[in-house]
Amino acid sequence: MAMAPVGAGLVIDRHLDPSEIVSYIEYGATADQRARLESHLARCADCRAEIRDAERIIASLPLNRSWHRRGALGAAAVAAALLLVAVLPRPGRERSSLQHREAAVAATIAPVILAPVHLVDSLSAFIWRSVPNASRYEVRVFDATGSVVWHEETADTLIYAPVVAGIQAGRPYYWRVQANVGYDRHVTSELAEFTVQPLARP
Amino acid sequence: MDAYAFVIEVLRADDCRRLRAYVPDPSVRFTSWLVVVTRRLVLDFVRQRYGRSRSANLNFQEQHLARRRLEDLLTDEIDPDDLPSSGGTDADAVLRRRELTRALARALDELSSTDRLLLALRFEDERPIREIAKTLGLPSVFHVYRRLTAVLSTLRDVLRRRGIDAAQP
Numbered sequence: 001m002a003m004a005p006v007g008a009g010l011v012i013d014r015h016l017d018p019s020e021i022v023s024y025i026e027y028g029a030t031a032d033q034r035a036r037l038e039s040h041l042a043r044c045a046d047c048r049a050e051i052r053d054a055e056r057i058i059a060s061l062p063l064n065r066s067w068h069r070r071g072a073l074g075a076a077a078v079a080a081a082l083l084l085v086a087v088l089p090r091p092g093r094e095r096s097s098l099q100h101r102e103a104a105v106a107a108t109i110a111p112v113i114l115a116p117v118h119l120v121d122s123l124s125a126f127i128w129r130s131v132p133n134a135s136r137y138e139v140r141v142f143d144a145t146g147s148v149v150w151h152e153e154t155a156d157t158l159i160y161a162p163v164v165a166g167i168q169a170g171r172p173y174y175w176r177v178q179a180n181v182g183y184d185r186h187v188t189s190e191l192a193e194f195t196v197q198p199l200a201r202p
Numbered sequence: 203m204d205a206y207a208f209v210i211e212v213l214r215a216d217d218c219r220r221l222r223a224y225v226p227d228p229s230v231r232f233t234s235w236l237v238v239v240t241r242r243l244v245l246d247f248v249r250q251r252y253g254r255s256r257s258a259n260l261n262f263q264e265q266h267l268a269r270r271r272l273e274d275l276l277t278d279e280i281d282p283d284d285l286p287s288s289g290g291t292d293a294d295a296v297l298r299r300r301e302l303t304r305a306l307a308r309a310l311d312e313l314s315s316t317d318r319l320l321l322a323l324r325f326e327d328e329r330p331i332r333e334i335a336k337t338l339g340l341p342s343v344f345h346v347y348r349r350l351t352a353v354l355s356t357l358r359d360v361l362r363r364r365g366i367d368a369a370q371p
Contacts, residue, residue: 018238019230027339028229035315042318048327050238051337057237124351130332156330158347 012040016047025055108187111137111177116194123161123196126175130157131187134179141167141175149173169198208247209240268326273302302361309360317353324350 016024016037023029024037041048112129126139139159140151149166152159167173172195178188213220224235310318316338323329323337331343340346 018235018242019225019227021238022230022234023227025337026229026231026234028227038315038319042315042322045322045326048322050241052327052329052333053241054234054238055333055336057241058234061233061237124354125347127347156328157343158331 012036015044016040016050021047021050021054025051025058108132108179108181108185110187111179111189113175113177113189113192116175116196117192119195119197121197123167123194125158125160126177127158128177128189131179131181133181134187136180138178138180139175140178141173144172144174167196169196171195204251205244205247209243212243213239269303269306272321272325273299273306305361305364306357309357309364312360313353313356317349320346320349320353 020029020037024034024041027034029037041051109131111131111134114127114129116123116126126141128137131137136153136155137157137159138151138153141149141161143149150161161167172193174191174193176189176191178186180186220239221236224230224232226232310321313321320334320338323334324331329337331346335341335343335346338346340349
């Protein structure tokens with residue numbers, strides 16, 4: 001077996017080897033092995049970074065079978081080329097080679113709000129669908145008068161609602177998310193309404 | 203091109219010793235295994251040429267900040283007055299923070315390995331939810347959201363129980 005067996009109760013206190021990395025990424029490990037790998041990954045940022053990089057590179061490899069027929073060194077060439085683009089630092093790029101105008105965005109899909117919407121039991125997070133080419137999202141929450149009660153930015157499609165936002169149960173609020181899709185280009189979702197249901201009195 | 207040549211040279215060294223280290227296994231595709239090996243070689247090349255990045259201390263700081271973000275998120279709904287108090291001094295805040303950190307560390311140890319990894323990916327690495335779903339093998343981003351919500355709720359309950367229980371006579 002390529003991956004060294006890890007017995008019951010053993011903690012992996014070394015970095016993962018390539019076979020273990022691949023076995024985890026491609027779900028080839030048994031449940032026990034996966035649990036031990038995850039236990040190590042939860043503590044080791046370096047191995048998590050390796051998992052992240054390997055997942056992204058493997059996902060970008062061409063699926064054409066001719067790459068496999070070209071043999072091991074051919075596959076290494078592809079992997080090395082992709083890694084060089086991702087890893088090597090670029091000390092300086094001539095200004096003349098920079099493109100000052102990005103490709104025109106003909107049409108952009110607005111973010112679609114997922115939650116919270118209408119009456120909700122509790123408020124934990126604001127969630128929306130991602131927008132192609134969006135680098136940042138800004139969430140704004142308004143009260144019934146239209147005043148902004150809270151706003152925050154994130155690169156993710158989820159943002160947790162802190163208690164300090166002052167959102168009270170039983171009152172309607174409105175929120176929307178604006179996606180940054182380029183220099184001075186934004187696209188905004190529809191306004192959504194939500195109310196946190198008051199706790200039932202005993 | 204230098205890095206490419208470096209990788210090829212190392213892989214061919216000693217009669218392709220590194221390539222021969224691959225043990226055929228259905229659960230470990232050779233192409234994927236080679237990606238991981240090549241990545242490590244490219245990083246070796248970059249470090250030899252440009253030096254090792256001084257990220258160790260930065261990683262520690264980022265992990266510390268991530269842990270603080272998690273603590274803040276969990277204690278938003280917990281009244282600090284419910285935590286054990288050592289007396290009415292201005293050092294209470296520092297003491298409570300330390301107690302919270304210790305309690306959180308104990309609570310995290312009680313989570314499953316998958317849930318601990320989920321928190322690390324979300325709060326330390328700040329990975330996008332869709333990537334977390336892929337890494338953990340969850341069917342969709344909604345499964346990640348639900349699991350995160352459940353884990354955070356569990357941690358809050360544990361912290362609240364420990365904080366409140368300790369304050370009871």
